[in-house]
Structure formats: C-alpha cells, structure tokens
Amino acid sequence: MATILFDGIAYGMLLFVLACGLSVTLGLMNFINLAHGAFAMLGGYVTAILMSRWQVPFFLCLPAAFLAAAAVGLVLERTLYRQLYRRSHLDQVLFSIGIVFMAMAAADYLMGSEQQIIQLPDYLRGRVEVLGVGIGIYRALIIIICSVLVLALQGVLAYTRFGSRLRAAVDDPRAARGLGIRVDTVFAATFAVGSGLAGLGGALGAEILGVDPTFPLKYMIYFLIVVTVGGTSSLTGPFLAALLLGIADVAGKYYVPAFGSFVIYTVMIVVLLLRPQGLFARGGSR
Amino acid sequence: MTAAPLSSEAARLSPAASRARWRWPEAMFWLAALAALLLPDQHLILNEIAILALFALSLDLILGYAGIVSLGHAAFFGLGAYVAGLLTIHVAGEPLLGLVAAAGAGAVLGFATGFLVLRGSDLTRLMVTLGISLLLFEIANRAAGLTGGADGLNGMVVGPILGWFEFDLYGTTAYAYSLAVLFLLFLFARRVVHSPFGLSLKAIRDNRLRAAAVGVPVARRLVGIYTLSAAYAAVAGALLAQTTQFVSLDVFDFHRSADVLLVLVIGGAGYLYGGPIGAVLFRFLQDWISGLTPQYWSFWLGAFLVLLVLVGRDRLVQGVRRPLAALLSRIGAGR
Numbered sequence: 001m002a003t004i005l006f007d008g009i010a011y012g013m014l015l016f017v018l019a020c021g022l023s024v025t026l027g028l029m030n031f032i033n034l035a036h037g038a039f040a041m042l043g044g045y046v047t048a049i050l051m052s053r054w055q056v057p058f059f060l061c062l063p064a065a066f067l068a069a070a071a072v073g074l075v076l077e078r079t080l081y082r083q084l085y086r087r088s089h090l091d092q093v094l095f096s097i098g099i100v101f102m103a104m105a106a107a108d109y110l111m112g113s114e115q116q117i118i119q120l121p122d123y124l125r126g127r128v129e130v131l132g133v134g135i136g137i138y139r140a141l142i143i144i145i146c147s148v149l150v151l152a153l154q155g156v157l158a159y160t161r162f163g164s165r166l167r168a169a170v171d172d173p174r175a176a177r178g179l180g181i182r183v184d185t186v187f188a189a190t191f192a193v194g195s196g197l198a199g200l201g202g203a204l205g206a207e208i209l210g211v212d213p214t215f216p217l218k219y220m221i222y223f224l225i226v227v228t229v230g231g232t233s234s235l236t237g238p239f240l241a242a243l244l245l246g247i248a249d250v251a252g253k254y255y256v257p258a259f260g261s262f263v264i265y266t267v268m269i270v271v272l273l274l275r276p277q278g279l280f281a282r283g284g285s286r
Numbered sequence: 287m288t289a290a291p292l293s294s295e296a297a298r299l300s301p302a303a304s305r306a307r308w309r310w311p312e313a314m315f316w317l318a319a320l321a322a323l324l325l326p327d328q329h330l331i332l333n334e335i336a337i338l339a340l341f342a343l344s345l346d347l348i349l350g351y352a353g354i355v356s357l358g359h360a361a362f363f364g365l366g367a368y369v370a371g372l373l374t375i376h377v378a379g380e381p382l383l384g385l386v387a388a389a390g391a392g393a394v395l396g397f398a399t400g401f402l403v404l405r406g407s408d409l410t411r412l413m414v415t416l417g418i419s420l421l422l423f424e425i426a427n428r429a430a431g432l433t434g435g436a437d438g439l440n441g442m443v444v445g446p447i448l449g450w451f452e453f454d455l456y457g458t459t460a461y462a463y464s465l466a467v468l469f470l471l472f473l474f475a476r477r478v479v480h481s482p483f484g485l486s487l488k489a490i491r492d493n494r495l496r497a498a499a500v501g502v503p504v505a506r507r508l509v510g511i512y513t514l515s516a517a518y519a520a521v522a523g524a525l526l527a528q529t530t531q532f533v534s535l536d537v538f539d540f541h542r543s544a545d546v547l548l549v550l551v552i553g554g555a556g557y558l559y560g561g562p563i564g565a566v567l568f569r570f571l572q573d574w575i576s577g578l579t580p581q582y583w584s585f586w587l588g589a590f591l592v593l594l595v596l597v598g599r600d601r602l603v604q605g606v607r608r609p610l611a612a613l614l615s616r617i618g619a620g621r
Contacts, residue, residue, distance in 0.1 A: 032409060089408040090355050094551060095595040097544050101588030109582050217540055221420060228413050265421045269414055273402060276410045
C-alpha cells in the first residue's frame with residue numbers, strides 16, 4: 001500500500017517535471033503545444049545514446065538531456081513557434097501535431113522503432129526497507145531531484161526579477177513591452193527552459209516510461225491532463241494535479257488492472273466538466 | 287464580392303436562397319465522382335476516399351460551421367464502425383440497417399457529449415473530445431469478449447444491399463454504395479447549412495456573444511449540430527466496417543482524428559466541399575509520399591502540416607478559391 005503510494009508520488013513528480021514547461025507555454029502563454037512530448041522523447045534518446053554508446057555516467061546524461069532539449073526548443077521557438085503565438089487555436093493544434101508526426105517519424109528513422117534500453121548504474125537499482133515500506137532507490141532519487149526542481153521553479157517564478165518579468169509579459173505583453181521588458185527574449189528563454197525540463201524528465205523517466213518513437217503521442221494526454229486539470233494560475237495547481245494523476249494511475253493499474261487508463265480519462269472529463277478552469281484555479285480568469 | 291450582374295431570377299431571391307442555389311460546378315463535381323465508377327481497378331481506393339470525404343464532411347459541420355475544434359472525432363467514427371460490425375455479426379447482414387443503427391448510436395453519443403463541448407475554452411474542448419475518444423478506445427480494447435480487443439472484429443458477413451447488390455472483390459459495389467450515401471448525406475447537410483439553423487450556426491461561430499444577444503439559443507444549436515455531425519461520422523465508420531468487412535481498434539486511433547482534421551484543412555473548412563476535395567487531395571498526397579518513403583511518410587505529412595500553417599491556411603485556400611470564383615463568375619455572366 002505505502003509502496004504503491006510511494007511509486008505513485010515518484011511517477012507524479014516525474015509527470016510534473018515533464019509537464020511543467022507545458023504549463024507555462026499552454027497555461028500562461030495560451031499556446032496549445034501538443035508537441036511537448038517530443039522534447040521529452042529527445043531527452044530520453046540523448047540519455048539512451050550517451051549511456052549505451054559512450055558509457056557516459058548517468059548523472060552526466062541528465063544535464064546533457066536538459067541542454068539538448070533546451071537548445072532544440074530555443075531554435076524551434078525562434079524560427080517557428082513565435083510566429084504562431086497570435087494565431088488561432090486550430091492553427092496551433094495543426095502545427096504542433098505536424099511537429100509530433102515529424103518527431104515520431106524522425107525517431108523511428110534514426111533510432112528504430114524498438115524501445116531503448118537504459119541500464120541504470122548498480123547503486124541506483126534495488127530497494128531498501130524503510131519502516132517496513134519497500135522503497136526503490138531510483139524512485140527515491142526521482143522524488144528528491146523533482147522536489148528540488150519544484151522548489152527552485154517556484155522560487156524563480158515568485159521571487160526573482162526574471163519571474164516577475166515573465167508574469168508581466170504573460171499578463172499583458174504590450175504593457176510589459178512598454179515598460180522595457182524584452183518580451184520576446186523572456187518568452188524564448190521560458191520556452192527553452194520548459195523544453196529542457198521536458199528533456200530532463202524524459203531522461204529521468206526513460207527507465208520508467210520507456211523511450212520509443214510513439215512517446216510523444218502516448219504521453220501527450222498525460223501532460224495535457226496535468227495542465228488542464230491543474231489549472232493555469234500557478235505552478236502549485238499542476239504540481240498537485242501531477243501528484244494526483246501519478247498516484248491514481250499507479251494505484252489504478254495495480255488494484256483494477258482491468259480498467260487500465262479508463263479511470264484517469266473519466267476523472268479528467270468529470271473534472272473538466274465541473275471545473276473547466278481546472279481543479280486548483282483561483283476563480284475564472286479567462 | 288464580385289459585381290457580376292445577377293440574373294433577374296437570382297435578384298428576386300433572398301441572399302440566403304441565392305447562395306443555396308445549385309451551380310453547375312457542383313453538378314460537375316458529383317458527375318465526376320459518378321464517372322469515376324468507369325475507372326477500372328480503382329474502386330477500392332475510391333471507396334476509401336468517399337468514406338474519408340464523409341468523415342471530413344461531418345467534421346466540417348462542427349468546425350467549419352460552428353467553430354468547434356475537435357481532436358477526438360474518431361470516437362464517433364469508431365463507434366459507428368463497431369455498431370455496424372456487431373450488428374452484422376449478431377443480428378442481420380443488411381447494410382442499410384447497419385447504417386441506420388450506427389447513425390442512431392452516433393447521434394446518441396453526440397447528444398450526450400455535446401453538452402460537454404459547450405463548456406470552457408478551446409483547450410477544454412480539445413481535451414474533452416480527445417478524452418472521449420481515448421475512453422472509447424480503452425473500452426473497445428478491454429471489452430475483448432464483445433469487440434475482439436486488439437485482434438479486431440472478425441467474421442463479418444455483410445449481406446447484399448437491399449437484398450440485391452452483392453459486395454464484390456473489386457470494390458465496385460462498395461464505391462457505388464459509399465458514394466450514394468455520401469451524396470445523400472451531403473444533400474441533407476447542404477440543406478441544413480443553408481437553412482436558418484445553419485445561418486444561426488455561422489452567427490455563433492463568428493461571434494458567440496452577439497449571436498446570443500440577438501436571441502439565438504446558442505447551447506441548443508451547438509448541441510444540435512454536434513449531434514448531427516456525430517451521426518455523420520458514425521455513418522462513415524459504418525461504411526468502412528461494411529465495405530472492408532473488418533473492424534479493428536485502429537478506428538479509434540488518434541491518427542484518425544488528426545488525419546481528418548488535416549483532410550478538412552487541405553480542402554478548406556466552411557463550404558462543405560472542403561471534405562470531399564480534401565479527401566481526394568489527401569489520398570493523392572498520401573499515395574505519392576508513401577511511394578517515395580513507404581515507412582516514414584508521416585514525417586512528410588507532418589512537414590506538410592507545419593508548412594501549411596506557416597504559409598497560412600486562409601491564404602492557401604483563398605489562393606485557390608479566388609481564381610476559381612473569378613472564373614465561375616465570368617462563366618456565369620456569359621451565360
């Protein structure tokens with residue numbers, strides 16, 4: 001029981017790191033980016049390649065995955081995404097589906113359609129008993145890394161100058177521009193960091209979620225659930241939503257395997273019906 | 287608008303009625319579709335195109351006329367396919383019965399979920415439509431006793447249409463059948479969108495608040511068209527099931543919802559012919575690209591989508607439509 005809860009929390013934390021970039025682009029900037037999973041997949045592949053071909057230590061792969069995804073995110077934002085901020089939602093959907101298709105076919109072409117195998121170092125495998133609860137070492141590591149990230153992100157958004165610039169730029173780009181905030185730069189940096197975090201999540205989750213070319217579509221709905229159910233007013237909402245989703249998914253698959261992902265979709269639809277603005281939104285801002 | 291001199295007959299009609307008048311290019315389109323029956327060896331692919339056209343037409347009703355963006359239209363398509371398939375296996379082999387049952391089931395699901403898409407923003411709608419199609423996928427996957435699960439629904443024996451027209455190996459009957467259904471449903475859709483009901487939908491699409499202010503019952507209209515569109519999509523699914531005599535989980539696939547969106551976008555939304563024209567273009571595009579790179583054709587499909595959006599859908603559609611309209615008005619004036 002406690003083990004399932006623990007695994008669920010680890011899974012939820014992972015989902016949050018994967019999706020928090022999306023909660024900024026989609027939640028705050030109101031850009032429907034269905035291609036977010038592609039960046040996560042990139043992170044996963046970078047890790048898989050580095051570890052299996054060059055025997056790079058796992059802990060060096062994580063920043064590499066972050067940087068690779070962030071770099072690609074930055075390039076794409078500068079060249080393509082920025083032109084679509086003002087477009088209709090349909091355009092954004094079509095565009096990002098196009099990116100997903102391209103990413104999936106490219107991954108298939110370059111790496112083959114089979115699942116990549118990540119060999120974790122020995123000291124991360126296995127379980128320890130703490131107070132009678134079996135705790136996977138790797139999952140504990142995920143929880144620690146993700147908690148640090150969550151705190152850091154919340155701190156950056158709430159207390160730094162960059163955070164207030166970002167919030168200003170999102171609230172009212174024109175006024176922010178008038179105050180001398182370089183909105184374009186802020187958005188580009190945010191997008192890059194968000195993509196990088198997705199890449200990091202993909203790298204961390206490669207062992208749990210698996211990395212194969214269908215990754216962007218398989219987990220797209222999960223990311224979207226985290227953001228829409230969590231609401232978009234802060235990072236706390238998506239964080240709680242990710243935890244709930246992670247626990248519900250792990251518990252659901254363990255206790256009622258016959259229902260599969262059924263529970264999650266139903267819960268999502270019901271939540272969206274009752275609270276279209278998200279479960280943890282403060283009032284309807286849009 | 288063009289300043290082509292209106293004939294006296296057209297001048298007497300109201301703008302709405304004159305827009306609803308049949309023009310000969312439309313007749314040409316359907317005659318060409320009928321003439322395609324004379325092409326030998328192509329009927330199987332033509333049948334696929336007709337079904338895709340009907341599916342895209344159903345999406346056009348909600349996207350082009352009511353402005354509802356859906357990422358899960360395959361839900362209705364798949365439902366129709368399974369209903370028709372199960373009916374054929376367990377009840378009767380008569381295809382028309384299957385169509386009616388599928389349309390009914392699609393309409394019920396559309397009506398039930400129509401209330402869900404009324405709420406919230408575009409994003410909520412996307413999520414809810416996507417969620418519903420995933421949900422149905424899961425149900426079809428898990429209820430293996432009924433649907434065959436991942437193996438698909440085998441053992442369909444579809445009887446002759448009305449007891450007369452036997453389905454053949456070359457798809458000739460299949461194409462004629464799908465084309466006839468497409469044409470009839472198209473006629474009905476055309477009637478609907480030119481009716482006051484259809485005009486009020488356009489008003490809602492363009493400005494929901496204003497439409498509500500002039501007394502259009504927004505919620506009822508949207509649920510109405512969503513239900514109709516769902517029934518259309520279900521019929522398209524039923525046609526696929528009957529003409530291929532097989533249903534698999536693939537009918538609920540996300541790819542299908544995305545493809546139909548692409549079809550409609552290629553053809554252009556909001557004038558009904560977008561679905562059929564888009565289906566033809568999409569099939570040719572698909573054939574051509576998968577001829578070049580069989581395995582990775584979805585890469586070029588994605589690239590095409592990205593390019594389409596960056597160039598601008600409107601510009602692309604206008605680029606084709608404006609010369610066409612100019613041509614039409616010149617021919618019309620010379621008549």
